[in-house]
Amino acid sequence: MSERRRVVVVGAGITGLTAAFTLATQRPDLDIVVLEASERVGGKILTTSFAGRPVDCGADAFLARVPEAIDLCRELGLDTILTSPAQKSAFVWVNGGLHRLPAGLVLGVPTDLDALAASGIVSADGIVRAAQDLTRTEWIDSANGADPNGDDDQSVGQLIRARLGDEVHEKLVSPLLSGVNAGDADHLSLAAGAAQIAVAARRSPSLITALRDQLASAKTDPELPVFRGIPVGTQTLTDLLLARITQIDIPVHLSCPVSAITRDGSGWTLATPLGAIAAEEIILATPARPTARLLESLAPQPAADLANLDYASAAMVTLAVSKNSLGVPLDASGFLVAQTDPLPTLTACSWASAKWSHLDDPEVAILRVSAGKFGDTHALDLDDSSLVDALSLDLATTMGIETPPIEWRVTRWIHALPQYRTGHPARVAAWREDVSAEAPGIHLAGAAYDGLGLPACIRQGRQAAAAIV
Ligand SMILES: Cc1cc2nc3c(=O)[nH]c(=O)nc-3n(C[C@H](O)[C@H](O)[C@H](O)COP(=O)(O)OP(=O)(O)OC[C@H]3O[C@@H](n4cnc5c(N)ncnc54)[C@H](O)[C@@H]3O)c2cc1C
The missing domain is CATH 3.50.50.60 (FAD/NAD(P)-binding domain)
Structure with a gap:
């Protein structure tokens, strides 16, 4: 030695x-x-050239409201080139259509019920159920086996379903959190997977009130971007x-x-x-x-x-499609899929060329489409071209894209996302x-x-x- x-x-x-x-x-x-x-x-960070641009096959953004990634970029001299998503909002595929997510969501939990009602995502009954949270003065989580005043963990689904109802969970919180780990928010640890909500849930019997207070007292500038990205690729x-x-x-x-x-x-x-x-x-x-x-x-x-x-496997399929073939304007960062309206294969779609200005092109749209989640490997069992065909059908349903992609790339991430x-x-x-x-x-x-x-x-x-x- x-x-x-x-x-x-x-x-x-x-x-x-x-x-x-x-x-x-x-x-x-x-x-x-x-x-x-x-x-x-x-490891799970990989950037390769696609449609003439450096497009990530895995992670393409990182949280900017925690310091670690930004600090490391600064140390490596990358901070001057960091960029932010050009589009701040996103859609959810729900009730048979794409609906823009309302303002005021915290990890999918609504803090503005008027905006939620206007979004058309949750039914009138679902809004009434969510609003019950506002008038609650007694803790109810003990009914779900967790002590909200103690350190006991529970699943995200247990808490959200109990406090705001099934609809808010299945149409907002679950798609947002499942998008992170290709998992099931009904089995996701609240403490590990949604710590911000866990903290709020311990503060008040009303989760909405606690999250509103959290937002109001946050020292962060609301104009600061939530995410940052590296225009030459995360692999840099x-x-x-x-x-x-x-x-x-x-x-x-x-x-x-x-x-x-x-x-x-x-x-x-x-x-x-x-x-x-x-x-x-x-x-x-x-x-x-x-x-x-x-x-x-x-x-x-x-x-x-x-x-x-447990680990989930997922495929990230990158597609270049003609902008003429799009049935919807690309005026958001992409869309998630509500638990109530699952598509046969697609689980989320990032409109990469709208999300990142460095990937924009006058004629071609770049989409990063996710497939596969924990407990459902049918997408991963398909060969590459069958997977692209299956996702193309889902893109026809959701975005009205009827023509085949100009170019595609399949990246398989096997046992990649811990649950x-x-x-x-x-x-x-x-x-x-x-x-x-x-x-x-x-x-x-x-x-x-x-x-x-x-x-x-x-x-x-x-x-x-x-x-x-
Ligand atoms: C599709 C996808 C999209 C993602 N998107 C985002 C995102 O947008 N933003 C974000 O913040 N995060 C994202 N993530 C999560 C993030 O990319 C990963 O959690 C993170 O990169 C994992 O890093 P790691 O170093 O812990 O592990 P890994 O990247 O898995 O690295 C572990 C390394 O260990 C090596 N290894 C394994 N066994 C051995 C051995 N016996 N001897 C030597 N070496 C070994 C492996 O080959 C690997 O290189 C995404 C993940 C995936 C899969």
Whole structure:
């Protein structure tokens, strides 16, 4: 082993690269090595050229009201080129048509019932049911098995259905949150998947009142964009991290899966195609299943739980269509699909060339269409051209597009989106505690744990590095 203390980062997605970059800049005395199973870095972040433009196959935006991604972009010199969506509003496919989402939604929860009524999304009965929330003076969530004043978690569906009714949940909250993780909001942990709502729900028996108060007291400028994007592609972020890491002579080994970790005195030995690599500390920035395999004999309980963490698979199909073929104006960022009105294959559609001005073209519209969700793999079972045909039928139904796409690209993300079930944050805390007791020096970070959005992954990469620094 080298004289210097060695840290091995396993997995070169955004989490692992951020951890390695942070360690490299803060602790030049460490011997840092990055090992990545695939032949490229970036993990779930991938940008390729499509219709002559850099179009993301996965993540295309990140939350701007939390600092982590913006700060990292600044550190990498990317902040000056960041852009915001050109379109702020979006539609939902519901009641057999596209309806613009009303103003005042917080993760799909309405705070302006007049705007909700005017949107035509929720029936008159549904509005009356949602309005009951405003006059509520007693907590009702205990009826759903959760103590709203305590730390107990519950599912997003349990809370929203109880407080605002089924319609608001199925037509607004569920499509918005399911769009994030291709999951089912009836089984999504409120604490892990919608923390802002969880906080509001503990403040007042009326969720609408609590969210209104939250909005009024928020220090953020309402004009600030909610999301930011990188016009040359999100992959620029991971490419730049790689460039900065390798510039400072940190080796990043590609096609180098770690197949086992064994105890070696007070440190660890990693089995890799390069041979055995010794390390004092390891950051496992890998998805739950490979992490479970690596921890199997070292920390059996977290390993067993991680092996059982559900993941959704999804396809991202990018289409270029003639603007002449559009049956609707592209005056929003795209549309979601209400739980009440499922389409045969399409689960969401981003109007990428309307959302991002750098993807706009006078003649061609670029659409990023999602298919597949947890528990429903029929879209993923289709071959590429059958999948495009199936989605084209849904685009004819929703957007009136009757002509075939000029160009298409299918990206399959298999077991890519972790599903945070009720109680997830407490389980994550227990895994970390067990691993630190049973396998000291091994750190867990990444989308499986404390948030799957890019800022949350960056934060976890920073925290894993900080634990070593
Ligand atoms: C289709 C899609 C769209 C998304 N859109 C957005 C969005 O718009 N905004 C947003 O904020 N988030 C979005 N996300 C979520 C976000 O992209 C991911 O959660 C995040 O990139 C995960 O990063 P990670 O580093 O934790 O994991 P990963 O990217 O999964 O990286 C883990 C790495 O570990 C490697 N690995 C696995 N096993 C081993 C092993 N044994 N040895 C060595 N290496 C190993 C893998 O090859 C991989 O490179 C999206 C995700 C998907 C799938």
